Amino acid sequence: MKQFYSTLFLLLISIIAYSQHTIEGRVLDAQTREALPGVSVQAGANGCLTNAQGRFVLQATADSLKITYVGYNTRKVPAGSGFTDILMEPSSTKLNEVIVSSNRIGQLRTDAPIAISTISKQMLNETKATSLEQVLNKVSGVYMVDLGNEQHTMAIRQPIGYKSLFLYLEDGIPIRTTGDFNHNALIEINMAALKTIEVIRGPASSLYGSEAVGGAVNFITASPSQTPMVKAQVESSNWGYRRADVTASSTMGKFGILIGGYYANQQNGYMDHSDFRKLALTLKTDYQISGKTKWTNGISLIDYKTDQTGGLDSTHFFNKDFRNFHTFSYRAVKAFRWKSSLEHTWNANNFTSFNVFFRSSEIGQNPFYAIRSTSNPLKARGEINSDAFKSYGMVLQHKKHFNWKNASLIAGLSADFSPATYYAIYIDVDKNAAGFFTGFTKKDSVLTDYNVDLLNTAAYLQADAELLPGLKVVAALRYDRMDYDFNNHLPPSAFTGAPDEQNFFHSWTPKVGATYNFGNDRGVYANYSVGFAPPNISELYRGVKVPTLQPATYHNYEAGGWFGFASNKGYLDLSIYRMNGTNEIISVRLDDGSSENQNAGKTTHTGVEWNLRYAPG
Incomplete structure (x- = not known):
């Protein structure tokens, strides 16, 4: 009898050991094949979270795995005994998406008391945009104006204009330095290498500093895929547009690499003198030094040239006569x-990131808008100019989590030195x-020849903190100082610019906000934030006079x-805002007929933004 019980005991142990077989796998994004860290993998009573490479190992006590992750559709898969890759599809209707632009670290959208929208990889793929306004204009409250051949200007909580408010x-x-804004800056983005786009509407100066007044647009590049992946596509139109995109990516052990880009060419369009070409390339590498340390490098290269079409008068436009008055202007x-x-x-409560960067940008042009008539009807005057800068900068940030009230503190330092020339x-x-x-x-x-050393420290x-269940309060404060060292290589005049000058500007920008999450993808938020925009180089030093200018300041209440509704098949995202601008810089005509820039503008911006999404199937 004793031998019978021993045999039975060993048999039960064998059955239990067999039923608790080890499962290894990897959880990846179905669109990009990127690793998804922190995914919950449940197998019966046992469960675990994926690591930085999306991998998991657990003892299964059930015949299936349940995989859940914020912003993705929940999956159930058989619990096989071999290694498996599990692909997660992003949800098109879930509100609990993960965002990074609110505090530079991934967090739930429902924890951020701001108006923010995400353009997913799925939307980018489905839209097949040839220029960025075709996707950015899907965001409520955003109007990106198409000026042709990827040229543009922006309107977010601001009228259409060309000022440094975005x-x-x-x-x-930032893709450009403070004080040298260009409304065509998004020409410098490689659309083929994007994973997502996040758009913050309203001031974001408390985190990102100056110029984030009307909004901030963060282009997030794709990371190397965990499995080998190559993607190529070509497109063509009957108006002479041609484009080819190529992306290749893979990870080998701890090292991952992605190369992506496109070449676009426009010839013989419907309008004379409207050709353009653009080459955009991105190289990104990830090296997982250890389970706790990751090193990422990224390089972007843009080479672009376009004819400038100028404009048409009403008679030519009505008669569909699209001949161009300008035959040599370019950018x-x-x-x-x-x-x-x-x-x-x-550890579980402390995270540090350190970023260093270098930027080099040059915009050369023979602009159509600089061509002016003279007293001779067969002559005009114009200019060829070049605006360039180089940047050397760093951003250091640390996040500390506290057990009390699920609180956290983020502290950061940044510096950006950018010599600029014109x-x-x-x-x-x-x-x-x-x-x-x-x-x-x-x-x-020579009309203009100067250089400016720009230094921005912050x-x-x-x-x-989560003061009550569901109620999270956020407070932020940033200090910026901008130093301008202007050196004019020509005698000062109305054309050449101001005399040599040194100026500095500084500003404190606070933000206070709160969110309340009712659960079931429903919640509300409110915030007060301040944004500021220092004078641009052109506002300070074009012309002889150097007036005493202050940054324009904007107070935003929203x-x-x-x-969420219909069993999470749809959602409504709503925001109401009022923004008051003071000390806005405008050109004032003086009694002697000359003009100078002054802090004399005052504006009020109010609006309602809403986004309704529904997926019936």
């Missing part, structure tokens, strides 16, 4: 960016009797909410 970022780093952009990021998780020469333009500008001759006359803090 901040454009790539992986959290050329050369941009290079490098960013290196080191991320380290000290050079313009005079051209003598030929004009025929029909009004067409047919050619030009370069002259020895420090910021952001704290949040409230909104998110509301």
Whole structure:
């Protein structure tokens, strides 16, 4: 009898050991094949979270696995005994998506008291956009104006204009330096290498600093896929547009690499003198030094040139006569960016990231808008100019989590030194009797020749705590100082610019907000934030006089909410805002007929933004 019980006991142990077989696998994004860390994998009573490479190992006590992750559709798969890759499809209706632009670290959208929208990889793939406004204009409250051949200007909580009231970022780093804004800056983005786009509407200066007034647009590049992947596509139109995209990516052990880009070419369009070409390339590498440390490097290269079409008068437009009065105007952009990021998780409560970056950008042009008529009907005047800068910068950030009230504190330092130059020469333009500008001759006359050393240093803090179940409060404060060292290489005049000058500006920008999450994808938020925009180089130093200018300041009040419905098949995202601008810089005509820039503008911006999404199947 004793031998019988021993045999039975060993048999039960064998059955239990067999039923609790080890399962290994990897959880990946179905769209990009990127690893998904922190995914919940449940097998009966046992469960675990995936690591930084998306991998998991657990003892299964059931015949299936349940995989759940914020922003993705829940999956159930058989619990096989071999290694398996599990692909997760992003949810098109879930509100609990993960965002990074609110505090530079991944968090739930429902914890961020701001108006923010995400353009997913799925939406980018489905839209097949040839220019960015075709996807950005899907965001409520955003109107990106198409000026042709990827040229553009922006309107987010602002009228259509050309002022430095929007901040454009790539992986959290501004693509241009403070004080040298260009409304065509998004020419420098590689659309083929994007994973997602996050759009913050309203001031984001408490985290990102100056110029983030109307909004901040963060272009997040794709990371290397865990499995080998190659994607290629070509497209063509009957108006002479051609484009080819290629992306290749893989991970080998701890090292991952992604190469992606596109070449676009437009010839013989419906309008004369409207050709353009663009080459965009991105190289990104990830090296997982250890389970707690990751090193990422990224390089972006843009080479772009376009004809400038100018405009048509009403008679030509009505008669569908699309001949161009300008036959030689152009814009050329050369941009290079490098960013290196080191991320380290000290423990469950401490995380540090350190970023260094280099940027080089040059916009050269023979602009149509600079061509002016003279007293001779067969002559005009114009200019060829070049605006360029190089940047050397860093951003250091640390996040500390506290057990009390699920609170956290984020502290950061940043510095950006950017020497900038501007050079313009005079051209003598030929004009025929029909009004067409047919050619030009370069002259020895230099109109503008200066350099400016720009230095932006900043420090910021952001704290949040869950004071009550579902109620999270966020407070942030940032201090910025901008130093301008202007050196004019020509005698000061109305054309050449101001005398040599040194100026500095500084600003404190706070933000206070709260969210209340009712659960079931429903919640509300409210915030008060301040944004500021320092004078641009052109506002400060064009012309002889150097007035005493202060940064324009904007006080923003907003409230909104998110509301899931129809069993999470749809949702409504709503925001209401009022923003008051003071000390806005405008050109004031003086008694002697001259003009100078002054802080004399005051504006009020109010609006309602809503986004309704529904997926019936």
